[in-house]
Amino acid sequence: MTRIARRMADIQPFHVMEILKRAHALAAEGRDIIHLEVGEPDFPSPAPIVEAGRRFLTSGHVHYTPALGLTALREAIARFYHDRFGADVAPERIIVTPGASGALMLALGVLTDPGDEWLLPDPGYPSNRHLVRSFEGKPVALPVDATTRFQPTPAHVAAAWTPNTRGLMVASPANPTGTLLELDEIVALRDTVAARGGVLIVDEIYQGLNYGVEASTALSRADDVFVVNSFSKYFGMTGWRLGWMVVPEGYVRDIEKLAQHFFISPSTPAQHAALAAFEPGTLEILEARRHAFADRRNALLPALREIGFRFATEPQGAFYLYADISDIAASSEELAQRLIEEAGVATTPGVDFGDNAPERHLRIAYTTDEARLVEAAERIRRVL
Amino acid sequence: MTRIARRMADIQPFHVMEILKRAHALAAEGRDIIHLEVGEPDFPSPAPIVEAGRRFLTSGHVHYTPALGLTALREAIARFYHDRFGADVAPERIIVTPGASGALMLALGVLTDPGDEWLLPDPGYPSNRHLVRSFEGKPVALPVDATTRFQPTPAHVAAAWTPNTRGLMVASPANPTGTLLELDEIVALRDTVAARGGVLIVDEIYQGLNYGVEASTALSRADDVFVVNSFSKYFGMTGWRLGWMVVPEGYVRDIEKLAQHFFISPSTPAQHAALAAFEPGTLEILEARRHAFADRRNALLPALREIGFRFATEPQGAFYLYADISDIAASSEELAQRLIEEAGVATTPGVDFGDNAPERHLRIAYTTDEARLVEAAERIRRVL
Numbered sequence: 219m220t221r222i223a224r225r226m227a228d229i230q231p232f233h234v235m236e237i238l239k240r241a242h243a244l245a246a247e248g249r250d251i252i253h254l255e256v257g258e259p260d261f262p263s264p265a266p267i268v269e270a271g272r273r274f275l276t277s278g279h280v281h282y283t284p285a286l287g288l289t290a291l292r293e294a295i296a297r298f299y300h301d302r303f304g305a306d307v308a309p310e311r312i313i314v315t316p317g318a319s320g321a322l323m324l325a326l327g328v329l330t331d332p333g334d335e336w337l338l339p340d341p342g343y344p345s346n347r348h349l350v351r352s353f354e355g356k357p358v359a360l361p362v363d364a365t366t367r368f369q370p371t372p373a374h375v376a377a378a379w380t381p382n383t384r385g386l387m388v389a390s391p392a393n394p395t396g397t398l399l400e401l402d403e404i405v406a407l408r409d410t411v412a413a414r415g416g417v418l419i420v421d422e423i424y425q426g427l428n429y430g431v432e433a434s435t436a437l438s439r440a441d442d443v444f445v446v447n448s449f450s451k452y453f454g455m456t457g458w459r460l461g462w463m464v465v466p467e468g469y470v471r472d473i474e475k476l477a478q479h480f481f482i483s484p485s486t487p488a489q490h491a492a493l494a495a496f497e498p499g500t501l502e503i504l505e506a507r508r509h510a511f512a513d514r515r516n517a518l519l520p521a522l523r524e525i526g527f528r529f530a531t532e533p534q535g536a537f538y539l540y541a542d543i544s545d546i547a548a549s550s551e552e553l554a555q556r557l558i559e560e561a562g563v564a565t566t567p568g569v570d571f572g573d574n575a576p577e578r579h580l581r582i583a584y585t586t587d588e589a590r591l592v593e594a595a596e597r598i599r600r601v602l
Numbered sequence: 603m604t605r606i607a608r609r610m611a612d613i614q615p616f617h618v619m620e621i622l623k624r625a626h627a628l629a630a631e632g633r634d635i636i637h638l639e640v641g642e643p644d645f646p647s648p649a650p651i652v653e654a655g656r657r658f659l660t661s662g663h664v665h666y667t668p669a670l671g672l673t674a675l676r677e678a679i680a681r682f683y684h685d686r687f688g689a690d691v692a693p694e695r696i697i698v699t700p701g702a703s704g705a706l707m708l709a710l711g712v713l714t715d716p717g718d719e720w721l722l723p724d725p726g727y728p729s730n731r732h733l734v735r736s737f738e739g740k741p742v743a744l745p746v747d748a749t750t751r752f753q754p755t756p757a758h759v760a761a762a763w764t765p766n767t768r769g770l771m772v773a774s775p776a777n778p779t780g781t782l783l784e785l786d787e788i789v790a791l792r793d794t795v796a797a798r799g800g801v802l803i804v805d806e807i808y809q810g811l812n813y814g815v816e817a818s819t820a821l822s823r824a825d826d827v828f829v830v831n832s833f834s835k836y837f838g839m840t841g842w843r844l845g846w847m848v849v850p851e852g853y854v855r856d857i858e859k860l861a862q863h864f865f866i867s868p869s870t871p872a873q874h875a876a877l878a879a880f881e882p883g884t885l886e887i888l889e890a891r892r893h894a895f896a897d898r899r900n901a902l903l904p905a906l907r908e909i910g911f912r913f914a915t916e917p918q919g920a921f922y923l924y925a926d927i928s929d930i931a932a933s934s935e936e937l938a939q940r941l942i943e944e945a946g947v948a949t950t951p952g953v954d955f956g957d958n959a960p961e962r963h964l965r966i967a968y969t970t971d972e973a974r975l976v977e978a979a980e981r982i983r984r985v986l
C-alpha cells in the first residue's frame with residue numbers, strides 16, 4: 219500500500235456503526251433488539267411520494283437532469299417556502315442536491331480555502347467537521363451545553379473568531395440535542411458573523427419536526443445565509459438521497475460548477491418522487507407523523523427522567539434526546555455497551571458528536587414506535 | 603458577497619451546457635435539433651432493472667443502506683467480474699457509490715494531499731482535473747494524440763513524474779476519444795506508476811461498450827489498482843446515480859469513513875434496481891444495445907470522414923467520436939456554433955476536455971438512433 223492522504227488521520231467513522239454491528243449480531247442470535255440509535259424515521263416514505271416515484275419509472279427514461287435539479291422541483295420548493303413560512307425565495311437560488319450531505323459538500327467546497335476555520339457547535343452532527351477537513355479547512359469546536367440549549371451564542375462566536383475564521387455552522391433543530399434556535403437568535407448570529415466578513419450556514423434538515431413550537435426558516439429573516447435542507451427526515455425519504463440548499467444569488471454559478479463535477483446531477487427518480495412531497499395529501503401524512511413523534515417524545519422523556527437520565531434543557535425538535543447520564547454511569551460508551559448487551563437496547567454514545575463531555579452523554583432516538591419505546595425504558599430501568 | 607474559495611477560479615463548468623441551452627432555445631422556436639453532444643445512452647433503463655426498482659419501492663421502506671452499499675449488490679458485482687471476465691474480486695473490496703463521480707471523489711479524497719500531482723491524459727474526462735483540484739491536488743496534463751490512440755504510455759508517465767506525483771488516471775474506453783488500452787498496456791502503466799510509489803486509477807465506466815474488440819478489466823491482471831465503474835453507461839442507468847469502485851483491500855476502511863460523511867449511502871432504490879443488472883435477461887438487452895451502438899458507429903464514422911472529419915485512430919469503445927476538424931474549420935467552438943445554428947446539430951467542442959489542441963477537435967456522440975445520425979451527417983454536409 220502507498221500512503222493515504224493526511225486528512226484521513228483526522229476523519230473519524232460513525233462510531234455508532236459498531237453498536238449497530240453488535241445489534242445485528244445479537245439479533246442474529248435471536249435476541250430482540252430495540253433500536254434507539256438510528257437517525258432516520260422508521261416510517262416508510264409517504265405513499266404519494268412512492269407512487270410518484272413508481273409512476274415516473276414506468277417509462278424507464280431515467281436520464282441525467284440539470285446539475286442544479288429539475289426546474290419544477292426548484293419551483294415547488296420555492297412555493298413551499300412561500301406557503302408554509304411566508305418566505306420569498308427565488309427558485310434560481312435553490313440547489314437540489316444528493317441529500318443535505320451533498321449540500322454541505324457544495325457549501326464547504328465553494329467557501330473553504332486551506333486553513334480556513336469553521337466554527338462548529340460541539341456536540342454537533344459529526345460529518346460537518348469531517349467535511350470541513352476534507353476541503354483542508356480547520357474545524358473549530360464551540361463547546362456548548364444545556365445553559366444555552368446546546369446552541370452557540372454571539373458571545374461564543376465573537377470569542378472564537380480569528381482572522382482565519384470563514385464562518386459558523388448551526389443546525390436548528392439540532393442533531394444530537396434536538397434543540398432549536400429562535401429566529402431572533404439566528405439573526406443575531408448572522409449579524410455577528412456578517413460583521414466579521416464571514417458566512418452563516420444554517421442546517422434546517424429537521425425542519426418540520428418540532429413539538430410545542432412552530433416550524434420556521436432562517437430564510438424568512440435573512441437572505442445572505444446558506445440554508446441546508448433535505449427530504450430525508452421530515453419527508454421520510456432518507457434512502458432516496460435528496461436534499462437542497464438555498465444560497466445567496468452570487469454563489470449559484472460557482473456551486474453549479476462544483477455540482478457538475480461532484481455529482482453530475484441528483485437522483486432523477488428521487489426528484490420526480492419529491493415533486494409529490496409538498497402536495498396537501500402528503501403534508502397531511504407528514505403532520506400525522508409529527509404528532510406521533512411528539513407522542514413518542516412525551517412518553518419517553520419522563521420515563522427516562524425517572525430512571526435517572528437528565529435533560530437540563532427540553533429538546534423540542536428532531537427525534538433525538540441527548541441525555542446527561544452522569545448520575546447513572548461514568549462513561550456513555552460503557553453504558554451504551556451495557557444497554558445493548560444486557561437490555562437489548564441500542565443507543566449512540568456522545569463520542570460521535572465531538573469532544574465536549576461525550577462520556578457524559580448518550581443520544582436516544584425515538585425512531586421506533588411508542589410501545590417499543592416504553593418497553594425500552596422499562597428494560598433499561600431493570601438493568602440499571 | 604464574501605470571498606469564494608480559490609479553487610473555484612480553476613474549476614470550469616461543462617462548456618457543452620451552453621450548446622445544450624442553445625439547442626433547447628432553438629427547439630423551443632420549433633427547430634428540429636439532433637443531439638450529438640449528449641454523454642448518455644438514449645435508451646431507457648432496461649425493463650428488468652426498472653421493474654426491480656418499482657418492485658422494491660412498493661413497500662415504501664426506502665432507508666439508508668450501509669455506506670459501502672448493500673452486501674447483495676457487492677456480491678453481485680463480484681460474481682459479474684468472475685463470470686464475465688474470469689476476475690476474482692472479493693466483495694469486500696467493492697465500494698458502491700453515487701455514480702463513477704462518487705467513486706472518483708472517494709478515490710481522490712483518500713489519496714490526495716495538498717500539492718500532490720495527478721497525471722491526466724489530455725484530452726480526458728473534464729471532471730477529473732476539477733476533482734483533483736477540489737482536494738487541493740494539482741492536475742498535470744499529459745498531452746496525448748492519435749499516435750498513441752490518445753492514451754498515455756509509460757514513457758509519457760516517466761517523463762512527467764516528479765517527487766510530488768501521486769499517480770495516474772486513465773480511462774478505457776476513454777471519453778472523449780472512445781479509444782481503449784490493452785491489458786498489457788495497463789499492466790505496463792501500472793508497473794511504471796508502482797515503481798515510483800504511485801497509484802493507478804483505471805476508469806472503466808464505458809466497459810462493455812466496445813466494438814470489434816473484447817471487453818476487459820484491469821482487475822484480471824492487477825489488484826493493486828483503483829478501478830472505477832458505473833451503472834450509468836453500459837447498464838443505461840445514468841439518472842439513478844449509481845456506480846462502484848474496486849480498491850486494494852488496505853484502503854477500504856478509509857474509503858468507508860469518507861463515504862459515510864460525503865454520501866451517508868448510495869441511493870437505495872438504485873441499488874435494488876441494479877441487483878437486476880446482471881441477470882441474463884438484462885445482459886441480453888444490453889448486448890443488443892451494444893450491437894446497435896456498433897451499427898451507429900459504423901454508419902456515422904465513414905459518413906463523417908467523407909465530409910472531411912479526420913480520425914487518425916479508430917475509436918473502438920464508448921459512444922464517442924473525437925474528430926480532428928482542422929480540414930474543415932479553424933475553431934471547433936465556431937464550428938459547433940455553426941452546426942447548431944445552421945444544421946440544427948449539437949456537438950461538443952474540444953474545450954471541455956483540456957488544453958491539448960481543443961480548437962482542432964469536436965466530440966460527436968452517437969447517442970441517438972441510426973436514422974437521425976445519417977440525417978445529421980447529411981445536414982452537416984450541406985452546411986459545410
Ligand SMILES: Cc1ncc(COP(=O)(O)O)c(C=O)c1O
Pocket residue numbers: 257316317318319320343389392393421423447448449450456459460461865866
Ligand atoms: C444535522 C444533519 N445534517 C445533515 C444530515 C445529512 O442527511 P441527508 O444527507 O440524508 O440529507 C444529517 C443526517 O443525519 C443530520 O443529522
Ligand SMILES: Cc1ncc(COP(=O)(O)O)c(C=O)c1O
Pocket residue numbers: 481482641700701702703704727773776777805807831832833834840843844845
Ligand atoms: C470517463 C467518465 N468517468 C466518469 C463519469 C461519471 O459518470 P457517472 O457519475 O454517471 O457514473 C463519466 C460521465 O460521463 C465519464 O465519461
